[in-house]
Amino acid sequence: MISVLDKNFTQLNTFIQQLNPTQLLILVDENTHEFCLPVLLGNLETEISFEIIEIEAGEEMKTLETAAQLWEILTEFNTDRKALMINLGGGVITDMGGFVASTYKRGIKFINIPTTLLGMCDASIGGKTGIDHQFLKNIIGTFAEPEEIFVYPDFLKTLPFAQLCSGFAEMLKHGLIADKKHWQELKNLPELLPENIYPFIETSMKIKENVVLEDFREENIRKTLNFGHTIGHALESLFLKNTTPILHGEAVALGMICETQLSFLQNLLSAEETEEIIAGILKFFPIIAIAQFNDNEIVDLMKNDKKNAAGSIKFSLVTSIGKSTFDVSVLTENILQALNFYKNLG
Ligand code: NAD
Ligand code: ZN
Numbered sequence: 001m002i003s004v005l006d007k008n009f010t011q012l013n014t015f016i017q018q019l020n021p022t023q024l025l026i027l028v029d030e031n032t033h034e035f036c037l038p039v040l041l042g043n044l045e046t047e048i049s050f051e052i053i054e055i056e057a058g059e060e061m062k063t064l065e066t067a068a069q070l071w072e073i074l075t076e077f078n079t080d081r082k083a084l085m086i087n088l089g090g091g092v093i094t095d096m097g098g099f100v101a102s103t104y105k106r107g108i109k110f111i112n113i114p115t116t117l118l119g120m121c122d123a124s125i126g127g128k129t130g131i132d133h134q135f136l137k138n139i140i141g142t143f144a145e146p147e148e149i150f151v152y153p154d155f156l157k158t159l160p161f162a163q164l165c166s167g168f169a170e171m172l173k174h175g176l177i178a179d180k181k182h183w184q185e186l187k188n189l190p191e192l193l194p195e196n197i198y199p200f201i202e203t204s205m206k207i208k209e210n211v212v213l214e215d216f217r218e219e220n221i222r223k224t225l226n227f228g229h230t231i232g233h234a235l236e237s238l239f240l241k242n243t244t245p246i247l248h249g250e251a252v253a254l255g256m257i258c259e260t261q262l263s264f265l266q267n268l269l270s271a272e273e274t275e276e277i278i279a280g281i282l283k284f285f286p287i288i289a290i291a292q293f294n295d296n297e298i299v300d301l302m303k304n305d306k307k308n309a310a311g312s313i314k315f316s317l318v319t320s321i322g323k324s325t326f327d328v329s330v331l332t333e334n335i336l337q338a339l340n341f342y343k344n345l346g
Helices: 010-019 030-035 037-043 064-076 091-106 117-123 153-158 161-178 180-187 194-214 221-226 229-242 248-265 271-284 295-304 332-343
Strands: 002-004 024-029 050-055 084-089 109-114 128-133 136-143 149-151 314-320 323-329
Touching (some): 010 109, 024 091, 050 064, 153 194, 161 180, 161 221, 161 248, 221 229, 221 314, 221 323, 229 332, 248 332
């Protein structure tokens, strides 16, 4: 399912040779076109004809309009059901490409070659594809698995630092919810540099893959991957609406600090581990000022999160480092206290 590519992309070439598709459709955005496509094309050894499809970079492109344009392009290319789509990019490209591939002619095969850290450790794995619609994130989509995920960590060399941090937050999350050793190795990194992170990417990917294998449809254990995301998503939306947006991983780091404190307040996590987790996250993620947001507004947004039944907020929380639980109903008072804890950190 996950293959780490060697410098000649041997595994990818073998895969394509064995699958023998009628056509290759390579989906890129403007940045992955510039930085990653030359590496892919330089290593691709195949006689099969290929088309390159480029979209602009950014979350704003993850729309129905873009999907419709891509379906149209595939029709113009006379793409048949035996074609293979290659999604070369971050989460926007793998979400969009997977969605378009899984719906065109009732589904053609696709593979993901993630080029961001978030894409590698999170978005490219798990078979969730989708687009945003009417300001709702990922509201339309499919569960559709890529045939294979090919990882080439060297792509991270051109990734902006902030994007690297964003993906790192999800790696920390994987350690906290499922693998104590992974957490300890990551928290001890001296600095966030691609080469420091390389040795841990595969483990992080495997953690997500294993969780997803156990519960593809997110009925139970997959929910633990939402740790940090209930509070994180609410703040991500508020920043987007009111000021300058923050990156998803920054919101998740902030959310994980609040939800770690919440785990403590719910008597699920020891004081000692609460402190260790919060210090570990703060080592890499500076405190973001959130005092401008009204607590009730934040809580209301959480109530509207599509993962919650009307009115009740369910959290995925850490019970000890490397262990987690899900569907925890918490006291609103404790949520407010956790937010207040974060506000007073600075
Ligand atoms: P992204 O795809 O927008 O990439 C971030 C930026 O980095 C873009 O500007 C992109 O052009 C650029 N970029 C990509 N690779 C590069 C490289 N190697 N060098 C230089 N620049 C490069 O964002 P992302 O953070 O990768 O993904 C976020 C998206 O993923 C969101 O839409 C989110 O909803 C989705 N997501 C999906 C899942 C899932 O399970 N399907 C999980 C998490 C996130
Ligand atoms: Zn996330």
